[in-house]
Amino acid sequence: MCGIVGYVGHRDAADVLVNALTRLAYRGYDSAGIAAFGNGKISVAKSKGKLKDLIDKMANEGKPLGKAGIGHTRWATHGEPSDVNSHPHSGAKVTLVHNGIIENYKELKNFLIQDGRTFLSDTDTEVVAQLLDHYYTYISDPVKAIIRTTQDLRGSFALGIVFQDYPDNVFAVRRESPLVIGVGEGESFIASDVPAIIEYTKDYYLLEHDEIAVLSPDGIKVYDSHYRPVIKTLKTADWDVDAVGKGGYPHYMIKEINEQPTAIKNTVVPRIKDGMPNLEECSIDPEALRKIRNIFIVACGTAMHSGMVGKYVMEELARTHVTVDIASEFRYRNPIIGEGDLIIIVSQSGETADSLAAMRLAKQKGAKTLAIVNAMGSTIAREADMLIYTHAGPEISVASTKAYMVQLSVMYLFAFELAFAKGTIDEEQYKYYTSKLLETPDMVQKVIESTTETAQKISTQLITADSLLYIGRGLDYALSMEGSLKLKEISYIHSESYAAGELKHGTISLITKDMPVIAVATQSALYEKTVSNIKEVKARGAKVVMICKEGDDVPSDVADFVLKVPDFEECLLPMLVCVPLQLIAYYTAVQRGNDVDQPRNLAKSVTVE
Numbered sequence: 001m002c003g004i005v006g007y008v009g010h011r012d013a014a015d016v017l018v019n020a021l022t023r024l025a026y027r028g029y030d031s032a033g034i035a036a037f038g039n040g041k042i043s044v045a046k047s048k049g050k051l052k053d054l055i056d057k058m059a060n061e062g063k064p065l066g067k068a069g070i071g072h073t074r075w076a077t078h079g080e081p082s083d084v085n086s087h088p089h090s091g092a093k094v095t096l097v098h099n100g101i102i103e104n105y106k107e108l109k110n111f112l113i114q115d116g117r118t119f120l121s122d123t124d125t126e127v128v129a130q131l132l133d134h135y136y137t138y139i140s141d142p143v144k145a146i147i148r149t150t151q152d153l154r155g156s157f158a159l160g161i162v163f164q165d166y167p168d169n170v171f172a173v174r175r176e177s178p179l180v181i182g183v184g185e186g187e188s189f190i191a192s193d194v195p196a197i198i199e200y201t202k203d204y205y206l207l208e209h210d211e212i213a214v215l216s217p218d219g220i221k222v223y224d225s226h227y228r229p230v231i232k233t234l235k236t237a238d239w240d241v242d243a244v245g246k247g248g249y250p251h252y253m254i255k256e257i258n259e260q261p262t263a264i265k266n267t268v269v270p271r272i273k274d275g276m277p278n279l280e281e282c283s284i285d286p287e288a289l290r291k292i293r294n295i296f297i298v299a300c301g302t303a304m305h306s307g308m309v310g311k312y313v314m315e316e317l318a319r320t321h322v323t324v325d326i327a328s329e330f331r332y333r334n335p336i337i338g339e340g341d342l343i344i345i346v347s348q349s350g351e352t353a354d355s356l357a358a359m360r361l362a363k364q365k366g367a368k369t370l371a372i373v374n375a376m377g378s379t380i381a382r383e384a385d386m387l388i389y390t391h392a393g394p395e396i397s398v399a400s401t402k403a404y405m406v407q408l409s410v411m412y413l414f415a416f417e418l419a420f421a422k423g424t425i426d427e428e429q430y431k432y433y434t435s436k437l438l439e440t441p442d443m444v445q446k447v448i449e450s451t452t453e454t455a456q457k458i459s460t461q462l463i464t465a466d467s468l469l470y471i472g473r474g475l476d477y478a479l480s481m482e483g484s485l486k487l488k489e490i491s492y493i494h495s496e497s498y499a500a501g502e503l504k505h506g507t508i509s510l511i512t513k514d515m516p517v518i519a520v521a522t523q524s525a526l527y528e529k530t531v532s533n534i535k536e537v538k539a540r541g542a543k544v545v546m547i548c549k550e551g552d553d554v555p556s557d558v559a560d561f562v563l564k565v566p567d568f569e570e571c572l573l574p575m576l577v578c579v580p581l582q583l584i585a586y587y588t589a590v591q592r593g594n595d596v597d598q599p600r601n602l603a604k605s606v607t608v609e
């Protein structure tokens with residue numbers, strides 16, 4: 001989704017802004033632009049396309065000069081990607097960039113048109129620029145004008161603003177959309193996310209809803225919506241610029257696949273005390289766990305898929321009913337929840353609009369909320385009753401890999417704790433499962449090493465396919481959902497995941513020799529059943545890739561390719577098997593020549609519904 005940045009200090013603003021925008025590119029965008037303050041005026045450069053197009057344009061036409069400015073990467077919502085719809089947008093004395101959606105922009109636009117204003121673009125953002133300009137004409141104090149403007153806005157926004165009359169300041173305000181304020185020596189920054197500015201500073205403030213920041217080279221002032229000064233707490237990122245580079249890998253995705261063992265260690269090890277999980281620092285109390293009636297895991301995309309694995313494990317070990325819901329469905333279906341229910345919201349970014357809305361709805365209805373979030377200080381993390389941070393570090397590739405892996409590891413930690421609290425496993429089992437979870441970083445490392453070559457060979461067979469099917473039963477089915485999503489989002493090959501036993505109720509009619517099937521069969525109790533289903537697709541001509549455990553007896557006529565993972569504690573196998581599924585998706589996309597890290601039409605952080 002859109003990314004915004006801002007800078008004021010001693011450096012060339014355009015250079016800092018373009019550099020910071022490059023680090024936000026992972027969020028997904030289709031145009032970019034900057035504005036800087038120099039020679040007594042605000043100059044703007046903007047272009048449809050990638051940052052390279054903007055850089056080329058500035059090389060030909062000149063770049064905005066100055067030591068203060070704002071920048072933007074746009075992911076089109078209102079109006080097609082074009083030069084004119086790109087941000088920044090301006091009024092007579094105001095120029096701004098925006099991340100979010102203004103829901104009442106039409107009525108505001110009508111009001112401004114009646115007031116004699118004209119518009120160049122189709123965007124909701126230009127309406128905000130003109131509205132702010134309108135109020136600034138009457139209220140010459142920029143902070144007061146911002147406050148008045150935000151009173152009229154419905155929807156979500158993070159705004160970076162420069163005023164013609166304030167050459168040494170950048171202003172910012174937010175509601176719902178994320179925004180951080182970077183604190184440097186003699187310089188200040190704004191950004192949608194810390195990675196954008198980590199090269200310049202690790203220190204930052206989180207802006208709360210409707211707070212206004214005024215940045216100058218000498219420091220930052222923050223006000224609330226009543227113009228009262230606010231004292232902010234300084235935060236420091238615990239990772240550095242290396243974490244947001246490719247570290248010698250060709251793509252972020254493969255770097256992040258390789259970071260998974262470390263990510264699991266960072267997430268799990270600090271939560272283990274005396275051989276057992278301890279989630280007290282996350283405000284999770286065993287007594288409260290004992291009383292939980294129903295659990296709902298609510299999330300989107302990959303994060304929701306981690307919940308599918310969580311459901312199987314929690315129901316099996318803790319004998320507690322778990323429903324997994326897609327956040328965009330949950331929030332509009334008047335869910336039957338209330339006191340005694342726990343809603344687990346899973347989100348890498350902690351800003352996904354539907355997941356956030358689902359969490360707020362659950363709270364309203366009296367349920368307790370637990371957030372499993374990767375991004376520190378994000379809105380979901382801040383608003384949940386209980387919080388377990390995953391420690392994957394920044395995930396840059398749009399296709400989520402290491403975030404999924406640590407979400408799984410937290411699902412297990414929580415399931416073990418819940419089962420022990422409910423008395424459905426004893427201390428010996430509790431310690432056994434925990435010790436196995438502590439072995440997963442080494443096991444995952446082994447699987448990366450042992451399956452890469454086979455995954456590459458398998459993907460060579462898939463690159464010409466038009467459509468693919470992933471099948472499995474139980475935990476293998478839950479995992480297949482993620483394997484299928486991973487493949488389709490980056491390779492652009494259509495794929496579906498299906499419960500293997502359900503195939504013959506309709507979907508098997510799709511099977512031909514041109515429809516490869518990836519069958520996951522790692523659960524002993526279901527192995528024979530899945531093998532029968534594989535035989536059914538094989539008999540109809542499908543090319544089959546089978547993923548199973550070392551030591552499994554694979555009948556010779558069942559699969560064209562067999563990929564084996566180590567024989568390990570079965571409930572934890574999704575953590576191992578997701579690796580070859582990620583690798584197959586990665587190498588298929590690479591061989592098809594796709595933009596692996598920034599697949600078409602996708603954004604990393606989905607802050608609009």
Ligand code: M6R
Pocket residue numbers: 300301302303304346347348349350351352355398399400401486489604605606
């Ligand atoms: O930031 P979130 O985890 O809330 O994002 C949810 C989904 O948009 C996300 O998991 C998406 O499906 C993945 N990027 C796909 O790889």
